[in-house]
Each structure stands twice: as structure tokens, then as C-alpha cells.
Amino acid sequence: MPTLALIATGGTIAGVAASATDTTGYTAGALGADALLAAVPQLAEVAQIRAEQLFKLDSKDMEPGHWLALGRRVQALLDDDAIDGIVITHGTDTLEETAAFLQLTLAGTKPVVLTAAMRPATALSADGPMNLYNAACVAAHPDSAGRGTLVSFGEAIFPALGLRKCQTHRLDAFAGTSAGAIGRHDPVRYFAPAADAPARTFAAPADAAALPRVDVLYVGAGTPPDLVDLVVANGARGIVLALPGNGSLPAGWETPIARTVAAGIPVVCASRAVLGAVNRKTLDDRPGTVAAGELPASQARVALMLALAGGDATALDRLLADGYIP
Ligand code: ASP
Numbered sequence: 001m002p003t004l005a006l007i008a009t010g011g012t013i014a015g016v017a018a019s020a021t022d023t024t025g026y027t028a029g030a031l032g033a034d035a036l037l038a039a040v041p042q043l044a045e046v047a048q049i050r051a052e053q054l055f056k057l058d059s060k061d062m063e064p065g066h067w068l069a070l071g072r073r074v075q076a077l078l079d080d081d082a083i084d085g086i087v088i089t090h091g092t093d094t095l096e097e098t099a100a101f102l103q104l105t106l107a108g109t110k111p112v113v114l115t116a117a118m119r120p121a122t123a124l125s126a127d128g129p130m131n132l133y134n135a136a137c138v139a140a141h142p143d144s145a146g147r148g149t150l151v152s153f154g155e156a157i158f159p160a161l162g163l164r165k166c167q168t169h170r171l172d173a174f175a176g177t178s179a180g181a182i183g184r185h186d187p188v189r190y191f192a193p194a195a196d197a198p199a200r201t202f203a204a205p206a207d208a209a210a211l212p213r214v215d216v217l218y219v220g221a222g223t224p225p226d227l228v229d230l231v232v233a234n235g236a237r238g239i240v241l242a243l244p245g246n247g248s249l250p251a252g253w254e255t256p257i258a259r260t261v262a263a264g265i266p267v268v269c270a271s272r273a274v275l276g277a278v279n280r281k282t283l284d285d286r287p288g289t290v291a292a293g294e295l296p297a298s299q300a301r302v303a304l305m306l307a308l309a310g311g312d313a314t315a316l317d318r319l320l321a322d323g324y325i326p
Contacts, residue, residue, distance in 0.1 A: 002084035002140045004047040005077045008033035009070065009098075010057035011091030013128035015120030023169075026120040028058035028091055036089060039121065040129045047084075047140045059091025059098070064305070065208035067101040072204070078108035085111040085139030089132065092116040092165055092173055095151065099160035100299040103149040104306055104325075107200040111144035114151045114160075118171050127154070127171050134185045146194040147182070156181035157190070161326055162294040166274050177277050177294040179326070201319060202306035212237035212308040216297045218272060219243050219250065228256040232265055238304045238313065240268045242297040247271060247278035261288030266313040268304055270297035280321065290317045294326040 008014060010029025014036060017026035033051035043049055054073060055066060070088070077083045090098055099114050106112060115135035117128030135152040138144050149160040154172045162177035183190040205211060215231040217223075219241055231239060239260065243249060247269040249257065261267055270292035271278050280291040292300040303325060307316035319325045 002047045003082060004049050004136060004139050005083050005086045006033055006037065006049050006051040006136075007070070007073060007077075007086065007088045008036060008051065008053045009055040009059070009062075009066075009088060009090050011059055011089060011095075011116050012120050013089050013091075013115070013117035013131065014056070015117075015122070017120045017122045020122055020124045023119045023123050026122070028120075029056040031121055032056075033089075035121070036128070036132060040133050042133055043136050046133070046136045049087075049136070050083075057091065059094040062091075062094045062098060063208065064211045067098055067302075068204055068206075068208055068211075070098065071102060071105050074102060074112060075106055075108070078106060078110050078112070083110070085144070086113065087132070087135045087139045088112070088114045090114050090116050092118060094298075095174075096163045096165060096296065096298050097302050099149055099151055099163055100295070100302045101204075101306075103160035104201045104303060105204040106149065109146045111139045111141070111147070112149045113139045113144070114149065115153060118167075118169070118173050137185065137188050138183075141188040143188065143190050143194065147190075152185070155184055157183035157185070157188070161299060162296070164274075164296040164298065175275055177275055177296065177326075179294070201324070202303075202310055202315070204306070205309045210309050211305045214238040214240060214301045214304045214308070216240045216242055216270075216301050218297075219253065221250075223250075225250075225253040225256045228253070228260055232260060232263075236265070237308055238266045238268070240270055240292070240297045240300045240304060242270055242272040243278070244272060246276065247291060257289065266290065266304060266308070266316070268292050268300045268316070270295060270300045272297070290320055293320050293323075295320075
């Protein structure tokens with residue numbers, strides 16, 4: 001039987017409400033890892049589980065320092081011969097950022113599987129226990145090796161990159177940009193064989209101060225472009241634009257963006273469309289900016305922070321161009 005590490009970080013999966021019918025008014029991250037395990041005795045049929053509590057956070061309060069601490073702990077477990085796979089429980093709100101950070105910084109082929117829940121642990125028909133059980137099945141499954149960081153949620157298994165939370169209340173809250181789910185549960189089954197194990201893309205810096213500020217600007221019809229100078233004046237070292245459609249830049253933004261890029265502040269163009277990718281081809285006439293490809297703005301921000309921390313903002317451009325980051 002495999003041995004899995006369970007790292008609990010909080011979220012609704014560990015949430016407690018006063019009433020079993022209350023699915024929105026609750027305290028996230030209230031229960032400890034032991035309580036999560038105790039709710040699913042069937043886990044004993046899947047793996048031996050070593051549980052630890054790293055944080056008790058509502059994931060809205062996750063910060064880069066938490067990503068770094070979690071990444072260090074997961075890497076230590078990946079390097080531990082006694083551990084076969086890792087399950088991480090997390091809030092759904094910023095799960096996509098943490099998943100991207102882990103995917104881009106971890107080295108190793110053992111399964112790393114994030115899961116979460118939309119209903120608190122106290123709710124009627126809470127989704128957390130089954131999600132935790134399924135995530136353990138994914139982490140224990142030999143076909144999960146070499147697939148990088150995975151997210152097991154609801155009926156589906158997703159790759160970390162391209163994932164985003166698309167629903168605020170429905171149980172099927174996550175979707176991927178273009179590829180969507182790569183597998184499903186009961187039993188664990190993948191739709192395609194694992195590609196070559198992804199290598200570590202960026203080295204995680206030692207502390208959060210080394211992860212530069214990158215801001216996401218949401219561009220609506222008529223949004224004033226003076227926001228660009230504002231965030232740069234406030235210390236942003238990189239900008240991600242959440243643009244309409246396939247990265248369409250309003251005419252009034254062209255000069256401020258060109259000036260910003262010329263000043264050495266990289267600009268990544270993502271889409272504000274819920275499941276939109278941005279093609280590189282679209283940006284050929286906009287030199288200097290980088291197309292986010294399959295990454296939502298939230299994940300493009302994490303990737304750009306890591307590229308800047310490594311002192312080479314063009315690394316992200318190259319990785320996106322090579323299709324290494326989808
Ligand atoms: N606010 C919660 C969190 O992200 C939401 C959830 O977990 O579903 O921690």
C-alpha cells in the first residue's frame with residue numbers, strides 16, 4: 001500500500017458553519033487535518049496517510065510567502081523515499097495560483113495533487129470528503145506519476161496550468177482553458193498517457209521579498225490607461241493585462257504599454273474571457289508584450305513573478321513561445 005503525505009492548508013473543505021444548510025456563511029479552514037481524515041475512513045483502503053497541518057487559511061489570504069513555504073515542504077516530501085505521493089487540501093478561491101506556483105517550481109515525478117471543496121465540512125452533501133478520497137486515489141495511482149501538479153476536483157482531474165475557478169457556487173467550479181480535464185475518477189483513468197516528466201521551470205527564491213510585485217489590470221470598455229503608470233509608480237515590476245477577447249488592446253492603451261515595455265517592465269497579455277487563451281500570433285504587431293497562451297491572468301502573474309525573481313523576464317517569453325508553458 002502506498003504512503004501519501006496529506007498537507008492541509010485550510011479552505012472550505014475544512015470549513016465549519018453553524019447550520020448544515022448554510023453553504024455560504026461559514027469559517028474556512030477551521031478544521032484540522034486529523035478531522036479531514038477522520039471524516040473519510042475509506043482512505044485507509046487507499047493508502048497509509050501521514051497528515052500535517054501547514055496553514056489554516058481561507059485561501060483569499062494566501063500570499064507568496066505561503067506558496068514558498070508550501071513549495072519547500074512539498075519538495076522535501078518529494079525527496080523523501082518513504083513518501084509515494086502528496087495530497088494538498090486548499091481553498092478554491094486562489095487554488096489556481098498555488099497550483100501554478102507548485103507546477104512551475106517543483107522537481108520530481110511523484111504525484112502532487114491539490115483538492116478542495118465548495119461546501120463546508122458541516123454542510124448536507126458536503127463535497128469535501130469525496131474530493132479528498134478521490135485526490136488520494138489519484139495520488140496513489142501509478143498513472144499519475146510524471147504529470148506534474150494535478151488538481152482533483154469534482155468529477156475531474158486537471159493539469160495545474162490553465163486551470164481557473166469559473167463558478168462561485170456550483171460544485172463543478174473549475175475548468176481548464178482549452179485542454180480541460182485530463183482524467184476522471186472511479187476508477188482513476190487518464191485520457192492520454194503521461195508525457196515526459198516536466199522539469200522544474202523556475203527555481204523558487206528563498207523568501208517572498210525576492211518575488212517582485214506583478215499587478216493584473218482588468219481592461220473593460222473605456223478603462224483609463226493611466227492605471228499602467230499608477231501601478232508602475234507603486235512598484236510593479238511586471239504587468240498582466242486581462243484583456244477583452246483574444247488579447248485585444250484598446251487603442252488608448254497602445255502608447256502607455258509600448259512606453260512601459262521600453263522601460264523594461266514586461267507586459268503579459270491574458271484574456272478576461274472566462275476560458276480564453278491568447279494566441280501569440282495576435283501579438284506579433286505589438287512587440288515586447290508576451291501572450292499568456294493558456295494561462296489565465298492569475299497564473300500568468302505567478303509565472304511572471306517567478307521569471308522576474310530569476311532575473312530574466314524573457315524566460316517567460318521563451319517558455320511560452322516554446323509551448324513549454326501551454
Ligand atoms: N474562501 C474559500 C477559500 O478559498 C473558498 C473555498 O475554499 O471554496 O478558502
